[in-house]
Amino acid sequence: MTKSAVSPAASSPPHHKTTVTSPAVSQESDQRIPPAHPPLTPADIRAVEHLVTEDGTPVDNRFSEKQRRLLTSPLYTSWGGPGRGRPFMVCAGVGLFLHPREAPLVPDVFLSLDVEEMQEPWAKAGRSYFIWEYKKAPDVVIEIVSNEKGGEMAAKYAGYAHFGVPCYVIYDPLSLIQEDPVRAWRLTSGGAYSPCPHHLLPGIGLGLRLWRGRFDNLEATWLRWQDASGDLIPTGAERADQERANAARERDRADRLEAQLRSHGISPENGKTG
Numbered sequence: 618m619t620k621s622a623v624s625p626a627a628s629s630p631p632h633h634k635t636t637v638t639s640p641a642v643s644q645e646s647d648q649r650i651p652p653a654h655p656p657l658t659p660a661d662i663r664a665v666e667h668l669v670t671e672d673g674t675p676v677d678n679r680f681s682e683k684q685r686r687l688l689t690s691p692l693y694t695s696w697g698g699p700g701r702g703r704p705f706m707v708c709a710g711v712g713l714f715l716h717p718r719e720a721p722l723v724p725d726v727f728l729s730l731d732v733e734e735m736q737e738p739w740a741k742a743g744r745s746y747f748i749w750e751y752k753k754a755p756d757v758v759i760e761i762v763s764n765e766k767g768g769e770m771a772a773k774y775a776g777y778a779h780f781g782v783p784c785y786v787i788y789d790p791l792s793l794i795q796e797d798p799v800r801a802w803r804l805t806s807g808g809a810y811s812p813c814p815h816h817l818l819p820g821i822g823l824g825l826r827l828w829r830g831r832f833d834n835l836e837a838t839w840l841r842w843q844d845a846s847g848d849l850i851p852t853g854a855e856r857a858d859q860e861r862a863n864a865a866r867e868r869d870r871a872d873r874l875e876a877q878l879r880s881h882g883i884s885p886e887n888g889k890t891g
Contacts, residue, residue: 657717657749664717670744677763680790681725683833684761685709687841687852688726694853696842699730699822706734706755712745713755715780721745722776727755730821754781756821759840762789770794778810784818785810786825788840799825799840817845 657665689707698705707728712721732751735743742750758777760769767773769787777785786801787794802810803819817824828841828849842850851859875885 661717665747666741668714668717668721668741668745670712670741680835680837681761681763683835684788684839685726687832687839688759691842691850691852692728695851695856696823696844703731704733705730706732706746708746713758713780714745714747714749715754716749722773722780724755724758724773724777725761726759727782728757728821728823729753729755748780754783756782757784757786757818758782759786759788759825761840762787762791762793762795765793774810778804778808784813784821786815786818788825790838798827798838801825816843816847823850 686709689709692705692707705728707726709726710723711727712723713727714721727746729746729751732753735750737743746755748754760767760773762769769789774785781804783804784801785804786799788799789795790798792798799815801813801815801818803813805811813819815825822845824843824845824847825840826843826847826849827838829838830836832839832852844850849855878885
């Protein structure tokens with residue numbers, strides 16, 4: 618759970634306690650994305666320089682910090698992206714701004730497809746995700762629940778719909794606010810969220826699933842990315858282990874072939890019989 622604020626213009630669904638179903642999800646819901654903002658005025662552009670893009674707030678807990686990294690670094694190390702020549706950007710704890718005069722939202726993790734990361738990280742435009750700069754909202758937002766005060770099913774649920782985020786995912790490892798640990802929603806054409814499978818998120822080419830294992834010296838149940846075939850996107854360490862295992866199998870195959878050739882009196886070096 619990341620601290621965040623949401624625009625007062627974004628309506629919130631009713632408060633939800635543990636084990637209840639999601640807020641209104643039908644396309645006929647009265648939740649709607651408001652009309653797009655007009656182009657920024659000179660005053661808006663000047664206001665950007667005064668936006669607070671970071672407040673130094675620490676992460677919630679050890680698990681959440683590791684879980685964020687498990688949802689970000691493997692995509693950069695092991696995923697080829699949504700398609701050839703199609704870049705992507707994945708971040709943890711970075712603010713989303715819809716407009717300079719609206720409060721931001723700060724998701725635990727977001728993934729945005731077909732955007733180039735700004736290469737000036739200390740410039741104001743490169744510090745956060747300004748939707749007017751990237752010309753689109755992130756494609757997926759993930760919230761990790763660590764207590765019942767984060768607003769994941771209320772203010773954030775309404776806020777991400779208001780921002781136009783196509784896929785919203787909540788991971789609740791302790792089932793504090795929902796029965797199922799993982800739930801996902803897609804944004805309908807009417808601007809309301811509707812439940813969708815999390816194993817393959819619509820339009821992303823990736824899905825999410827639970828995985829029990831050890832990551833960074835912590836045994837736990839983790840939320841992980843998987844490809845369209847259901848294969849986990851490996852971490853850098855897992856990928857290195859796979860490459861070493863493949864190399865070992867190749868060496869073993871070569872050794873067996875060499876032994877077989879020698880058993881027939883053939884020199885592997887020149888192919889001639891002894």
